[in-house]
Amino acid sequence: MRQFVFFIRKEFYHLLRDPRTMIILFGMPLMQILIFGFALTNEVKNSRIAILDNAKDPATQSIIQQLEASRYFDIVQVLSGNSELEPAFQEGKIKLAVVFPAGFQKSLGHENAAPIQIIADATDPNVANTLTNYASSIIYDYQASIMDHAAVPMTIKTEMRMLYNPQLKGSYNFVPGVMAMVLMLVCAMMTSISIVREKELGTMEIILVSPIVPIRVIIAKMVPYFLLSAVNIASILLLSVFVLDVPIQGNLVLLVGECLLFTITVLALGLLISSIADSQQVAMLISLMGLFLPTIMLSGFMFPVENMPIPLQVISNIVPAKWFYYIVKNVMIKGLTFSYIWKETLILVGMTIFFMVVSIRKFKIRLE
Numbered sequence: 540m541r542q543f544v545f546f547i548r549k550e551f552y553h554l555l556r557d558p559r560t561m562i563i564l565f566g567m568p569l570m571q572i573l574i575f576g577f578a579l580t581n582e583v584k585n586s587r588i589a590i591l592d593n594a595k596d597p598a599t600q601s602i603i604q605q606l607e608a609s610r611y612f613d614i615v616q617v618l619s620g621n622s623e624l625e626p627a628f629q630e631g632k633i634k635l636a637v638v639f640p641a642g643f644q645k646s647l648g649h650e651n652a653a654p655i656q657i658i659a660d661a662t663d664p665n666v667a668n669t670l671t672n673y674a675s676s677i678i679y680d681y682q683a684s685i686m687d688h689a690a691v692p693m694t695i696k697t698e699m700r701m702l703y704n705p706q707l708k709g710s711y712n713f714v715p716g717v718m719a720m721v722l723m724l725v726c727a728m729m730t731s732i733s734i735v736r737e738k739e740l741g742t743m744e745i746i747l748v749s750p751i752v753p754i755r756v757i758i759a760k761m762v763p764y765f766l767l768s769a770v771n772i773a774s775i776l777l778l779s780v781f782v783l784d785v786p787i788q789g790n791l792v793l794l795v796g797e798c799l800l801f802t803i804t805v806l807a808l809g810l811l812i813s814s815i816a817d818s819q820q821v822a823m824l825i826s827l828m829g830l831f832l833p834t835i836m837l838s839g840f841m842f843p844v845e846n847m848p849i850p851l852q853v854i855s856n857i858v859p860a861k862w863f864y865y866i867v868k869n870v871m872i873k874g875l876t877f878s879y880i881w882k883e884t885l886i887l888v889g890m891t892i893f894f895m896v897v898s899i900r901k902f903k904i905r906l907e
Contacts, residue, residue: 586612596645615632634660638658640653656700708783719864720860769799798867
């Protein structure tokens with residue numbers, strides 16, 4: 540019995556002495572509870588919307604005031620014509636638009652009925668559905684308020700229009716997010732252990748005495764995973780089109796090019812982690828906590844970035860998957876051209892160059 544108690548005490552002693560184990564046992568659960576409980580939420584609020592008021596009468600102004608007073612909406616644009624609607628959605632400036640027809644109040648008074656068109660960006664069907672429900676509820680409340688003083692029933696008909704995803708298929712939002720996660724998993728997490736593995740297997744000494752240039756070693760580490768990732772990209776796109784019925788609305792060459800750029804970005808990031816980690820376990824832990832979890836939480840795939848606290852919104856800007864997710868949605872789902880995504884592409888190029896330069900410098904230091 541004494542030996543049994545001794546081994547228990549010994550195991551506790553080893554656990555308490557290892558800070559990495561303590562972080563995994565206590566730090567990660569506490570961090571996840573705090574992040575998921577307070578920071579990350581599927582609740583939609585302060586969503587950017589536009590108003591197109593062709594009537595400009597007291598009835599439309601009253602509804603607009605109620606929309607503006609709601610915590611769910613933030614009116615960022617007042618449009619002057621139908622021609623401004625599509626560019627506003629394409630540029631990502633708004634998530635929803637409310638269109639009032641000319642003579643809205645007159646139609647209510649004379650015909651006891653008037654239409655309102657609600658247009659939503661349905662690339663994220665859950666957000667689109669939630670926003671249209673909120674807007675419809677506010678309009679219904681206004682209808683109920685005027686019914687109290689009306690001699691005859693009045694009806695406001697809300698006409699819904701879902702852009703880019705009329706059937707509200709979840710796969711339209713699912714495919715870009717899964718593509719980001721798969722590439723992050725294959726590229727970053729697998730390459731993050733490549734240089735560390737050389738050290739642990741003892742093959743690093745062979746590299747040390749060889750005249751090979753560090754950049755060639757880095758590129759040689761990247762090529763196999765790059766080719767495997769290209770196969771993954773082709774597989775995901777084929778499954779998306781032929782199995783999930785998610786059409787590629789934009790230019791296929793542009794989409795594949797952006798996917799390959801993101802692949803190089805995360806490969807470089809994985810090699811950077813590999814060059815600074817001391818063991819494969821540490822490299823995998825950094826990849827899991829520093830790359831995979833942020834991809835899930837901060838890319839906008841599962842939780843809308845605009846609803847996060849300001850500090851998390853700022854942190855999300857350094858997550859490569861956020862920019863890739865935005866690019867894929869705009870090219871694949873919205874069918875936009877390079878002129879709409881050049882800024883995000885430039886950010887990924889900048890990240891790639893930074894990760895490559897730091898990886899090469901760290902590898903040179905290790906060789907020395």
